[in-house]
Amino acid sequence: MIFNSIVLFLSAVFGGLYALRVTKTKESQVKSVLVFAGSFLFSITVVHILPELFETHKNQFHIGMFILAGFFFQQILEYFTSGVEHGHMHVHHHSNKHSAWSGISLMTALCVHAFLEGTILAHPEVIHDSHSQGSLLTGVVLHKIPAALALMTVLACHYDKKQTQLILLLTFALASPLGVVAGHWLTPMGLFSEDGMVMLFAFVAGNFLHISTTIFIESSPEHHWNSKKLIISLLGAGLAVVSEMFY
Template sequence: MNWNYLILILAATVGGGLIPMTIKRVSANFSIYLLAFTGAFLFGVVIMHLLPEVYHELGHQAGVYIVLGFFLQVFLQQLSHGMEHGHTHLPQEHHHHIAVTPLLLGLSIHAFMEGIPLGFKYDDQSALPSLMAGVAAHKIPEALTLMTVMIHAHKKRSELWSILVCFALVTPIAALLAGWMGNRFEVVQHYLLYVVALVVGAFLHISTTIFYESGTKHHELSRKKVLAIAIGLLLAFLTLIFE
């Protein structure tokens, strides 16, 4: 396990969470284009690195688990209300109650799932560093959205820090746990591949939802959002140089 990768993900999560904690008013357009860029980057990494890996190892079974992962994410977003892809669903000014527990539960399960593939041993040497970069990029808007919601839930400053630090640790801990168990138990390493396929499905759901929904009116794709998506995909293509 490369500790530098885990530190990068931890730093990206904390950095994303600090944005709404230090800037009183974050531009809506900034969030839209950041989501589009990171979603496209993650999408490209999944298509070019993870999909070939799971299909090579699992054959047609991979498709079954990818579909299951896709709909598992649909279920999880019923708890998190889509914070993984930028949905805040903040209440109106006259109504300040936000059910924090299910939001944190759904997003934490998703974050734990994100970490498991980071502890897997890939045949493709470029898969792990590319995935690490994709997850780190995705963590920035994910943490930004989480802390925006927590601020509107009127959490104290100390509570905000506790939530952010705990959330930032979930994905690295999952990666360490998966890597540790996979190295010691061959059967665990084998079944981790099925979990990777599930997470691929979840990533596909999140990234495609970002393309067509998050931050847009009537699900349109503006020129600037298309440009952000194009840059994200271009960087994903550049990860092929790791091979």
């Protein structure tokens, strides 16, 4: 639990601080990392999380419904985040009042998403063996670093003070570790049954499917053939498969 929390916190802080140091962060420089992360996350979800979800729980219909719910809940979150959680960096300048509201709604939605990500890493014995937990953690980290980078790029347009930007970055960075802690204590305290935790994992798996597939769509908005994207995608998927087999 402690190791996962530290890694999740540092990955978000690293991505955000890198964005602060680089004055002009080009979206093209992040795309390769995003495609690799999206492919890795999608592959881990398909080859590991989903099979074990359907194997663990007898009512497979309920599992499928929660996966769908997580998928469309992520769509709702993106109304407030504008896709920052998967590295989208298109920003617009607004009035001060609208800018403040946009910043608050952005941070709230991203923290909800990050909190849910943390809960899925809290109980390796429920849905994934401890030996393969590292591959799932890797997928979340690879997704979180560019997300934090994009977040700070967007916040720079909403808030002028670096101090405010850093406070919001730390808030975002703490969301996933808090999810790990909360998920770890939900079942022992009797607040969440083991079946409930499985359903929560199904919900988060739906989040992952939405994020990873959206990365692929946005990386080629005009649907042109891109051999570099294909190679990076195959590398990400291959690493996910290898990590499942030999981690």
